[in-house]
Structure formats: C-alpha cells, structure tokens
Amino acid sequence: DTGVSQDPRHKITKRGQNVTFRCDPISEHNRLYWYRQTLGQGPEFLTYFQNEAQLEKSRLLSDRFSAERPKGSFSTLEIQRTEQGDSAMYLCASSPGLDYGELFFGEGSRLTVL
Amino acid sequence: GESVGLHLPTLSVQEGDNSIINCAYSNSASDYFIWYKQESGKGPQFIIDIRSNMDKRQGQRVTVLLNKTVKHLSLQIAATQPGDSAVYFCAEKGGGSYIPTFGRGTSLIVHP
Numbered sequence: 001d002t003g004v005s006q007d008p009r010h011k012i013t014k015r016g017q018n019v020t021f022r023c024d025p026i027s028e029h030n031r032l033y034w035y036r037q038t039l040g041q042g043p044e045f046l047t048y049f050q051n052e053a054q055l056e057k058s059r060l061l062s063d064r065f066s067a068e069r070p071k072g073s074f075s076t077l078e079i080q081r082t083e084q085g086d087s088a089m090y091l092c093a094s095s096p097g098l099d100y101g102e103l104f105f106g107e108g109s110r111l112t113v114l
Numbered sequence: 115g116e117s118v119g120l121h122l123p124t125l126s127v128q129e130g131d132n133s134i135i136n137c138a139y140s141n142s143a144s145d146y147f148i149w150y151k152q153e154s155g156k157g158p159q160f161i162i163d164i165r166s167n168m169d170k171r172q173g174q175r176v177t178v179l180l181n182k183t184v185k186h187l188s189l190q191i192a193a194t195q196p197g198d199s200a201v202y203f204c205a206e207k208g209g210g211s212y213i214p215t216f217g218r219g220t221s222l223i224v225h226p
Contacts, residue, residue, distance in 0.1 A: 045215065
C-alpha cells in the first residue's frame with residue numbers, strides 16, 4: 001500500500017472557478033478526514049467520513065465547500081466559486097477507525113486562486 | 115474556547131543537542147495526544163502519541179511527556195539531527211471525539 005494519495009498536488013485557478021480535489025485513502029481505512037492548512041498554521045479540520053457517511057460537516061468553511069465519499073473509498077472535496085481566501089493546502093487523512101490512533105496524511109493539494 | 119497551542123514558534127539547535135518542543139492545551143476532556151512532524155511541501159507525519167492515562171512515553175530518540183495538572187505536553191528529541199528540521203505540531207482529541215485538533219506548530223531548525 002502506498003499510503004494516502006491526493007490529486008492534483010497543485011491547482012492554480014481563477015477566482016470564481018470551481019475546483020475538485022480527490023483523495024484515495026489507505027485501503028480498508030474506514031475514516032477519512034479533510035483539513036485545510038494555511039501558511040504558518042496547523043491543519044484546520046473541515047469534515048470527516050465514516051465509510052460513506054459524512055459524520056461532521058459543520059466546520060466546512062462555507063456552503064461553497066462540499067465533500068463526498070460515495071462508495072466509502074475515495075473522497076472528493078469541491079470548492080465552488082473560488083475566492084482568493086481559499087488559497088491553501090488541502091490535506092486528506094485516513095485512519096482505520098479505532099478509538100485511538102494516528103491519522104495518516106497525504107501530501108496535500110495546494111490551491112492557488114488568482 | 116478550547117484550544118491547543120505552542121509556546122515557541124521557532125527553535126534553533128545545534129546538531130547533537132537535545133530539543134524540547136512544548137505544547138499547551140486547554141481542553142481538560144482531552145484524552146489522547148499526538149505529535150506530528152511536517153517537512154516543507156509534505157503532509158504531517160506521525161511521530162509519537164500518548165493517552166491521558168500515561169505521563170511519559172518513549173520512542174526511538176523521542177519522548178513525550180504529559181502533565182495533566184498544568185495541561186502541558188512536550189516532545190523531547192535526543193541527539194537532534196539535520197533531518198529533524200521541520201515543523202512540529204501537537205494534536206489533541208477529546209474524549210468521545212474522533213477529530214484531532216491541531217496547534218499552530220513549532221519550527222525546529224537544526225544547524226550542522
């Protein structure tokens with residue numbers, strides 16, 4: 001297993017465009033998380049899934065942000081009508097679903113909104 | 115509100131020295147703590163964790179100390195190497211939650 005995979009690694013877009021990021025977790029990990037990280041800050045939680053169920057989405061930054069995990073495997077994070085303030089690193093992580101245990105992070109998808 | 119934070123934003127040490135990175139937390143319900151290392155352009159990487167029923171845990175060259183009385187966590191790195199240069203984050207998870215919350219991070223710079 002090669003770990004958590006994220007695509008694309010870098011995305012440059014113009015303000016107002018929609019962008020979608022994909023995350024492939026470690027196989028058989030049933031929890032999948034999305035975090036956002038801006039320069040000099042720690043990762044900020046956005047949402048997470050237990051299998052295909054999205055169990056927490058109140059921390060999504062606005063209604064322009066949405067995430068799916070339709071078959072309980074890969075996940076997508078979409079940002080509609082991007083704004084310059086959306087520029088950040090979007091991190092995906094997965095875990096096997098134990099009560100205690102670390103998250104396994106991907107390398108992130110860096111978004112630049114011009 | 116509840117928060118996790120770090121005392122020092124940057125720590126510079128010489129190769130071979132021991133490093134200590136500190137973290138304060140305010141959620142008394144936190145029962146699990148994790149230290150992550152993040153190198154430039156990469157995702158956070160697990161270093162070591164500790165549950166609230168312990169006050170010390172050791173790994174290879176790393177030790178985490180937990181003081182629940184003053185809500186303080188530290189990461190000790192022995193014989194620091196240039197490859198240890200990175201940003202270090204502590205994360206905490208409250209009882210019953212599956213969502214780790216991260217602090218701001220400390221940048222460790224190791225000079226050869």
